[in-house]
Amino acid sequence: MSTAASITDAPGRGRRAVLVRIPLSQQEIADFVGLSRTSVATAYTRMRQRGLIRTGRSYVAVLDMAALEALAEGGDPGGGPGGD
Numbered sequence: 001m002s003t004a005a006s007i008t009d010a011p012g013r014g015r016r017a018v019l020v021r022i023p024l025s026q027q028e029i030a031d032f033v034g035l036s037r038t039s040v041a042t043a044y045t046r047m048r049q050r051g052l053i054r055t056g057r058s059y060v061a062v063l064d065m066a067a068l069e070a071l072a073e074g075g076d077p078g079g080g081p082g083g084d
Contacts, residue, residue, distance in 0.1 A: 017054070017061040
């Protein structure tokens with residue numbers, strides 16, 4: 001598996017982001033990490049709604065690295081209990 005990351009303008013947003021090219025479908029990501037495709041889709045949706053990421057075909061643009069790191073460490077980047 002090969003990925004590439006670069007700092008660029010987020011597609012459709014006009015602001016800086018870390019763009020990670022991921023040549024995998026949501027199903028392939030789910031299989032890789034041992035989750036259902038629905039779980040991956042739900043996680044992507046919640047992160048998009050919080051303004052942490054923007055996704056497209058074969059990429060994830062990280063819009064708020066600090067908040068994404070806080071979420072990964074079990075913190076709450078402003079989404080409230082349960083992520084809603």
